[in-house]
Amino acid sequence: MDDQVENNSKEKIMKLSILDQSPVILGKHPEEILKNSIELAQWAEHLNYESILFSEHHGVPGYASSSPEILAAVVLAKTQKIKVGTAGIMLRNYSAYKVAGTAKLLASIFPGRFVLGLGKAPGGLKMSSLALNSDKLPTVSTITEKLQDIVGYLSDDTSSTQERYGDLIAQPQHLHQKPEVWWLGSGKNSAKEAAKNGLSYSYSHFLIDERENENTNIYKNEFLPGAITKTPHLQIALSVSVAEDYKMALRNAYSMAYQFLEARRGLAPTPLIHPDEVEERISAPEDTIEFQKVLKNIIIATPDTIGQQLSEIAAFYKTNNLIILNNVYDKDYRFKNYEWIINSVQ
Template sequence: MKNIKLSILDQSQIRRNGTARQALLESGELVQLAEKLGYTRYWVSEHHNFKMVAGTAPEILIPYLASKTATIKIGSGGVMLPNHSAFKVAENFGLLETLFPKRIDLGIGRAPGGDRVSSHLLNPSNTFSEKEFFQQLTDVQAFLRNESIPDSVHEKVKSYPCPDEIPNLWILTSSGGSAQFAAHFGMALSFAQFINPDSGPEVAAFYRQNFKPSAELKQPKVNVGIFAFCSEDEQKIADWITEFDYRMLYIEAGAAGELPSFEEIKNMGYTLQQKARIAYNKGRYIAGTPEKLKAAIEKIADAYETDEIMIATITENFEDRKKSYELLAKQFIMSS
């Protein structure tokens, strides 16, 4: 059995009756705990027009988290590149890498991180075309490398500052479509099983088979993200599953209105369609005791042939969230 590294995806969840400031301060506390426990990297996401999360700008949250830590890699999971100027993303992350050398990950996604209206407001020229995304990736990589590509804007415009090494470049995918870009550009691949529980291992295999080494990455590199909750208390596990099953339906329906209380959720009845969706969504998370989650994570790692699993944990109790990450660390990091 390979040594499995654990990382964290933090979606800056705003808890019931909580505030965005509270969520962001909790991220600051959690990243320090993650470093203490030996987690490999800590990524923050980009969401728009979504009241349940505080993370709209990874490029702003990353330096806050990096300044609170010393060794753990901090990055975006991810920057939704079609929402932005490739030049500005390169400037932002070149600056971050200069401030925090060898600690910055630039994880890039192609989804809007919300709805198409918000995405249009962020970048009115956004077409969501594969051709445009390919060009943006070409530009980001060239700007960060300080390349002069003939007959292109890169002959005249450079991104400064130029870090000694460029940030670690990752492509995020849930549908699998972006795996071809990661392979072509020689970037690492992160598969979001917490979004899509189907076909992830096949996507990872396609990426490896088609990978072209780059100046920064000689061998293919994969991690996989999953929602997870770990506890030694069976009742807490059962309650978390009950609430999380509903939470996913609530988000998929647009998160309209306030999130019901746990007591309301516990007594809800579901339609056949909702029950089918709940069953499907169970592939997006794992929940259980430390021993059960150890086996589940090892199974995921084997299926993807990876040694890194990225955990996203959402709870209404911050202490439960921290404890979950501590219990997982004991199973993998502190025992290795």
């Protein structure tokens, strides 16, 4: 099955996308951060990025956006050619019918440009899950059913929902072009779900401690052609920090790494803090050890080394499709990072 995958980075130009979590910077108003997300999307379009996808978080002070589909709609209206979407809409919080209707509407208004990224993470801590689900903790047991339903609604096929909802359709019908649908995850079950439902798979490399391709190989080998896509498409999600010299790139990564550390500890990530403050907070030996483990998940590079590192990762996973997360404290550095990154592979 490998030869069917979007995998030949030697023969194809690298496809680079941006994962934007709308990270809040300590001292900055969230409204300013959301404006930065719009500006980043316009910058990404200028740089010829493939797409920009927005994440969903609830009750988390460190991230400004809770509705990626709304932010995507705004950005689609303010750009011309770049693909824009969600990374992702968290299915445990919503009905398949609502998600599909929203996706069809955006795909109809912006044909060929809306990307529907879906995931099963809660997008927040327990209280936000309760608030989103009318005081009932959601389960992941219906995720596969929801995925099947979404594919059916997008394809105007009621066979998967006939027994429950009869001939109910999700409008607008008869899309000229279905949206891309990506399933987000890093585990074996996520790989199997994407493969079983014939969806593209975005693998969250930045969430794992070691580079391994067991789960991505499961996806490729078990992929079943579906109504959305006939061949497997694999994307690798990376966290990256680039600067003029390695020491500065490493230091810039501290703020992002500290948010990752908070998440690993089961805390809601707080706004990005200056690297100096990060150093103060991780002064204890046990904190330093844990922090260094998280830091290893971030690609640290200079403009003249980042291209090679990205190429090595693409070759390892046998794909030419990468999506980049860059949550550094300094906005100018963040925007410059994406320029350095895309210039390195052109």
